[in-house]
Amino acid sequence: MVFALEDHDPETYRRKARMISFAMAGQLIIFGLLFSMLLTTTFGSSLWLNALGVLLGLLATSALFAVLRERPWMTEVRYVWQLKHHLSQVSGYLSQLRKAVEENNRTALDLLTFYHQGMAQLAELNGRTTDDDSERLAEKMQVKIKREELGMPPQVESIDTHDLQAFKRG
Numbered sequence: 001m002v003f004a005l006e007d008h009d010p011e012t013y014r015r016k017a018r019m020i021s022f023a024m025a026g027q028l029i030i031f032g033l034l035f036s037m038l039l040t041t042t043f044g045s046s047l048w049l050n051a052l053g054v055l056l057g058l059l060a061t062s063a064l065f066a067v068l069r070e071r072p073w074m075t076e077v078r079y080v081w082q083l084k085h086h087l088s089q090v091s092g093y094l095s096q097l098r099k100a101v102e103e104n105n106r107t108a109l110d111l112l113t114f115y116h117q118g119m120a121q122l123a124e125l126n127g128r129t130t131d132d133d134s135e136r137l138a139e140k141m142q143v144k145i146k147r148e149e150l151g152m153p154p155q156v157e158s159i160d161t162h163d164l165q166a167f168k169r170g
Contacts, residue, residue, distance in 0.1 A: 003086045004158035005117060006079055010125045013076040020077055024061060032057030080125055083118055089161055090115045096167040098139070101146060107163050109147055114159045116140050 036053025043049055069078055090097070090111055097115075100108030116139075123130045147154060 001162065002158055002160045003082060005083075005114070005121065005156070008076045008079060008125060010127060013080060013125045014127055016073070016076055017080070020074070024065060027064065028057055028061045030057075031060045035060070076125075080122070083122060086159070086161060087115060087118045087122065089164060090118075090159075093164050093167050100167060101143060104146060104150060106150065106152065107166060109143060109150070109152060110156050111159060111163060112139075112143050113147065113156045116143065117155060 032054040035056040036050045039049040039053050097108045097112050101112055120130055144154060
């Protein structure tokens with residue numbers, strides 16, 4: 001699956017993410033209370049019925065959210081979820097990618113460059129500073145130098161996550 005890095009305004013993303021989080025929390029509370037009330041009114045008061053009501057509220061909120069996630073106003077939030085998913089996939093292969101970079105593997109260089117770019121973008125979108133420790137900075141510099149040596153562009157625009165299959169997961 002090809003995933004392309006996109007530019008999004010961090011302020012717009014944070015504003016929409018907060019708004020959507022509050023809306024979803026509100027929906028969960030309302031649906032949970034509604035289902036709990038309906039169940040306890042119908043079958044009598046019970047802790048288990050209240051818990052079932054909350055669970056049904058969670059399922060209803062999830063279903064509603066699944067329907068709404070493809071709406072245009074969810075673009076930034078959907079992109080960040082996809083970015084996190086792809087970064088998570090790549091992070092599972094980091095040790096293998098680092099070994100392959102030592103062997104000048106171009107695919108590993110692209111994947112590791114994507115990982116560093118994606119982590120930086122994620123930090124920016126969330127309004128945080130990057131947690132670059134000396135090891136990560138050294139790795140970024142090593143990847144940058146290797147890309148220059150091999151005549152590769154300094155950044156990647158997209159990755160194909162199927163490329164990860166070439167590396168044995170550790």
